[in-house]
Amino acid sequence: MVESGFSRITGARAIISVSTSMNDDSLRALAREIRVAVLTGSKRANVGHIGSALSIADVIAALYGRVLRIERPDDPQRDRFILSKGHAALAAYAALRARGWIDEDTLAGYCTDGSFAGTHPDHQLPGIDFSTGSLGQGLSFGVGAALAARLQGSNRRVFVLVSDAECNEGSVWESVMFAAHHRLSNLVTIVDVNGQQAMDHTHRVLDLSPIEARWAAFGWQAHVVDGHELSELCGALTSDGSSESPRVVLAQTVFGKGVSFMERKIKWHYMPMNDDEYRQALEEVTH
Secondary structure (H helix, E strand, O other): OOOOOOOOOOOOOOOOOOOOOOOHHHHHHHHHHHHHHHHHHHHHHOOOOHHHHHHOHHHHHHHHHHHOOOOOOOOOOOOEEEEOOHHHHHHHHHHHHHHOOOOHHHHHOOOOOOOOOOOOOOOOOOOOOOOOOOOOOHHHHHHHHHHHHHHOOOOOOEEEEEEOHHHHOHHHHHHHHHHHHOOOOOEEEEEEEOOEOOOOEHHHHOOOOOHHHHHHHOOOEEEEEEOOOHHHHHHHHHOOOOOOOOEEEEEEOOOOOOOOOOOOOHHHHOOOOOHHHHHHHHHHHOO
């Protein structure tokens, strides 16, 4: 295991230093620990949504390890992050634990009775600004948060992570048009382009290609990146870009990334793991 300046997410202590950016090795270690937490939490709770969380582990690591300007989760001037594809919440919870904003008991309580750490994000948890899970709604929240920052004269930024299948929702494109019209340059949308959704591959359900051209046609700066290449991700997310337009980072990812038998397999949107599958998955993501 690479030592990276923070304790294991599954251990008793945290924390990522919030005063310095993590280097690439540390970000890779954080992404690995997020995947461990996703597998461990999913197995403990006997729930699915594993592949969806694994595909964004590197994006979450980039955001929480380097990109987001957040000294503490209740700072009014903090950047805002909205996980619109809320069914991947376990990846975000792992990052909150790494930052020290939730404790190990909260993370271990994922999907248990009485816990705010449910299958979808709940704003009762420190570090979760918006409850999400109804697909297509998160970008609307983000547009409102970005506009509020402008009206308040704040330089805080807003990052929204949506899935490519979520772009099937008409409400996403209403938000896209509104953001472009109002030139919300403090808004960054990240699309998890893993090509899959609950029941089939995205291009078979409702084809979004060419997705870069679609966003650009609506007046957004569009950037295509490898969603598992941390340096590339961080560069695209932190680019100042134009002062006139919102930006979208189209992160090309692999569903179930890091676990060979889950990668690009539709069943791992919903299916939980058995004991043998869990042991193999954990072995693969830690080596």
